[in-house]
Amino acid sequence: MDIPPPPPPPPVPALDFLTVISEARRIVNAHSRHFLALSVLFLLPLSFSLTVYPTLLSLTSSAGPNSAAPQSLLSLHHRSDSSNTIAATLAFTAFLSLFSLFAASSITHSTVQGFYGRPVKLLPAIKSIFTSFFPLSVTVLCIQLIQGLILAILGLFVFLVVKLVELIWHRIEYSSPYFVGFVALITLAFVVIVFYLQVEWALVYVLVVAESVWGFYPLKRSTYLVKGMRKVALCLNLFFGFAPGILLCASSMHSNTGWKSWAFVVEIVALSSVLTMFMLLHLAANVVLYMYCKAIHGELAMEIAEEFARDYVSLPFDEGKVPHVVSVAYT
Template sequence: MEIPQPHTLNFTGVLSTSKTIILTKYTHFVTLSLFFLPLSLSLIINPTLQSQTFTNNPSNHQKLLTSYLLYTLTIHFFALCAIGTITYSAHHAFFGEPVDISNALKSLIFSFFPLASTAIAAYVVTLFISIIYVMLVVAVLMLVHNVGFVVIDSNSIYFTWFSITVGVVLIAIVVYVHVKWSLAFVVVVVESKWGFAPLMRSAYLVKGMRSVSLLVMLYFGVFGGLIVWMCFVSVDSILITTLASFFLMMFLLRMTAANTVLYNYCKALHGELVIEVAEGFDYEYMNLPEDDEKVPHVVGVVAA
């Protein structure tokens, strides 16, 4: 058997390996990705639907907000189910282990509530960082205004540009934090951690691979965002909505699998993966099946 060149621990290797894993058990992963369908549909139709609903029912906001909250919780429930089952399957497939739907669903018994607690912890920290940042900016503005250095005019073009800059900096901070947390859900599923622990573990693992994590986030985020934007500006159509939801669902599947591969690459970079690989595999290589007949495909762990 001819051994292909090993993938280096980089963005291309993450995409290539995650794609191979999905194609190996394509029906299995597409089935699990259906959990992402409510989120995909929500991202496609929700902006327009929400605007029209609140416009047409201005006097019934309380009931609408309650319904919207239940709707959001339902979407998050299915999204966490998708992340848990896909991550479980992708991690086992990464090492050439058999995967099936029943085992993937059973894994949710142990991973769903830890995933939910970790998601809540991430939301709380992100909200806290955003509030502290905004309060700091407001405090600085009030200070310079009271001292008399500048006169704040909300209608000024300078104030507009200042507000845009503040917003961009906040987005950059949030993106940086989420790059550090990109492996948190994988840590929950694979290492059975929960709450704030997976966030800290992810921040440790992603050191040295932050650029790869950022590229994965941008790659799927930008293309997914373009799909949502094109549907928002296009004429409403059931066919367009269906196709866009499917493509977005597949993007979410690929991103989840890519983060799982990235997790294992990061463990290899930190010298932790050989402990798992040494039992049943060669010391420096992982065995990834190319098809159902277990034809070995060797992926070398080589630092870029």
């Protein structure tokens, strides 16, 4: 009696944007309470402040003295308002930077643990902040240094072009459409370059936390790992850039008196919650993208072989669902 041939193996899912999002959701749902706690601690203050800050800024700027007041009092009030606005902006920026680093280190650490099927606990996630804060800070400074250098080069190019035009024509109209278009073109070039670098450096934060590297090295390694997955990284940056941006634009379209209504409070709470969800999913998706990039370059299988030392490893992304099986071939 002939033995029937075995059924064909299930098709391997394509490594695309939807697959990365799906795997990130699996990890988050498998440890929903843990990620909820981290989101409340670090992401919710971020999203709430981003949602409320434009309204508070408009309220403080609109509140001013009577126009019939003496000119000296008006000028003094304007100087005081400008200094208060600068101080508030600096404090707000520092707050965003700190909580962004806290969220990136803790959530990235927990997502890596969840991907490998290790225990995901709150205390180790909090401890990862202390070990990753300095490397993340230095790496962010390196990124800003490169971006500032690019901006300085483009600014120098504009300056040289302006001086060259002045030498030839002895005069330049800064309000002319040609000059405005030229500056807009240079600005667009800077935005495109920065966005391209964001795609190339999509794995930087994950590398700092997962591989304990910092400085310029994570930038170089991220550029290497993201090869072959640039389209996915581009889609992730576009999706998690435009969707929260639309929410923030919606939150800034409030009148100065709208904050007194209950509808405004409900809207702020809803927007903050949705924005928190986007931030959490973005951080988890970056970790999944990092794992897929390592798998493409043949690094993930070796790590699993060294850690578990067996032929087949089950990665329990979610309870009650079919686990993902990684086959390790030894040579």
